[in-house]
Amino acid sequence: MRYLPLTPNDRQDMLATIGASSIDELFVDVPEEARLDGPIRDLPMHAGEMAVEAHMKKLARNNSAAGDMPFFLGAGAYRHHVPASVDHIIQRGEFLTAYTPYQPEIAQGTLQTLFEFQTQVARLFGVDVANASMYDGSTACWEAIVMARRITKRGKAVLSSGLHPHYVSVAKTMARFTKDQLVSEAPTLDAATDGADLLDQIDDDTSCVVVQYPDILGRVSDMSALAEKAHSHKALLIAVVTEPVALGAIKAPGQMDADIVVGEGQSLGVGLQFGGPYVGLFGCKQKYVRQMPGRLCGETVDAEGKRGFVLTLSTREQHIRREKATSNICTNSGLCALAFTAHMTLLGEKGLRELAMLNHKKAVVAADRLAKINGISLLNESFFNEFTLVLDKDARPIVRKLADQKILAGVSLGRLYPDENDLAHGLVVAVTETTSDEDVETLALALEGELA
CATH class of the missing domain: 3.90.1150.10 (Aspartate Aminotransferase, domain 1)
Incomplete structure (x- = not known):
């Protein structure tokens, strides 16, 4: 049975209040060719449960798994390889949620794992502080660019040619609304990275330089010179890590003086899963913590002096005045963050x-x-x-x-x-x-x- 909480009169009253004559007017920004003019063609209107199960299993047999x-x-x-114990842990009743807990008195388990997740990410990235996760690596990258603009009051971001093109595409999509200037080029089939070119592009209008590490071609480079040049122009260095396992072998970006480090955490605890859901990682230097999007879980003590965990910082538009918010898309990926933490804990x-x-x-x-x-x-x-x-x-x-x-x-x-x-x-x-x-x-x- 469909749940219809509003009557036709309710809908008309709501439309009149916002000045729309019909519901269709709410979708005028969606191109007409992208809208349906009726039910999806070739899709049966109804079928029995067993018939649907049989049909879906037949479709699933066409898939090929990575293994x-x-x-x-x-x-x-x-x-x-994701240990079976990761899946066991994330399905426990204390943890099984995809969202941030708002009631610490009944969500200590989830808050503690997020606190430990933050600790792991901060240590992995070599930065002072990390948040409780974000949607994925690409949106975390864009949030870092916007964060740099808030800090520097500038709107020009220099993107390395080695930055994943999907990350670049997300940034360009969002920059349409913020009017940020993004300087980017495609990579060349060269063993050397574009570090020298990036150095030449940094000037007093630059808010940040964004470098992937290792980059889209797998190249690994020292970012210390970029950090020094960026800081000499009061710009920030943003490092993007799409393969966090690499940081078990190579120097952490924070150790090369990166100001903000973001990335994709899928490699640890989260399978490929046809492209999602994934988990964004976000860390920065302590002095920028109040400009960092997302939520921070903190450790405290209760009235009896016992250790407890709470949401310490949450600068998003659902919690504070919209004009003061750092982001409105920084919901954390709680369940995937838990899987990341479980896998990292098992590894040590x-x-x-x-x-x-x-x-x-x-x-x-x-x-x-x-x-x-x-x-x-x-x-x-x-x-x-x-x-x-x-x-x-x-x-x-x-x-x-x-x-x-x-x-x-x-x-x-x-x-x-x-x-x-x-x-x-x-x-x-x-x-x-x-x-x-x-x-x-x-x-x-x-x-x-x-x-x-």
Whole structure:
């Protein structure tokens, strides 16, 4: 039964109050070609429960899971082993929520895990403070840019060419409404990052420089010089981490004086899951904490002196005056943050470092093997678990052919940058602890066949 809380007269009264003659007027900003003019075509109006279950199972059998074949996809979403205990923990009644608790007296378990999540992210990023998570890495990146504008009172952000194009796209979409100027270019198939070019672009109008670490091509660089140049112009350095496992092996951005560090936490505790839900990570220096979006859980004591946890800071428009809010889209991903924390806790610092080194070791072996194939060269001089191969022909059709052979060979740069012909030969390959030697050899033999 449908729940219809309003009568037709109620709706007319509401429309009259806001000055609209019909409900359709509320959707005038949606292009007409994107609107439905009736029920979805070819979709049955009703069916029995068993018939629906059978139909959905049939559709599900068309799916291919990441573990069903050699899997080398990455570019911001990574396949890692998630211990079964993570799923067990997040389904406990004390924790099973996707939202931030507002009543600390009945939500101590969730608040404590979020407090520990913040601690883990802050230590991982090498910053003073982290929030209780955000939607995902791309929106966290945009929030960092807006935060830099609030701090510097400037509207020009310089984006590294190595920043994931989806993150750039999100930032450009949002900048339409804030009028921020975003300076960005596509990357080039070069072993060196664009650090020197970024240094030249920083001036007294710059609010921030945004650098991905490792970048979209898998390259790893020292950001210290960028931080120094940005700070000399009173601008901020924002580091973006799409693969947090890498920080078990390489220097944390905060140790290179990054002011704000954001990223995607999917790698730890959260499976690929057809693209979501994911969890945004956000940390910064202590002096900027009141400009940070999202919520902060803090530790305190109750009237009896016992330790407790509360929401300490929540500068969003649902909690304070809208004009004083830092963001209106900073709802935290509580359940995914809990999965991240559970996985990190099970690993511990030593386990994370071992996992990171295992990823790197396997990636080095794979890169060496694939670089020996005629028609392929390895772009990277440095990388963590992801690197770029340069083929002597367009990588896109080869990736599609290998997918038909049940081999997910990687992400073609031509797919990420369809308008950049110079990148069409690039193939980004990710290797994690889940990749076997047999998987690597299967990919190598398939590529040899396509490039012969």
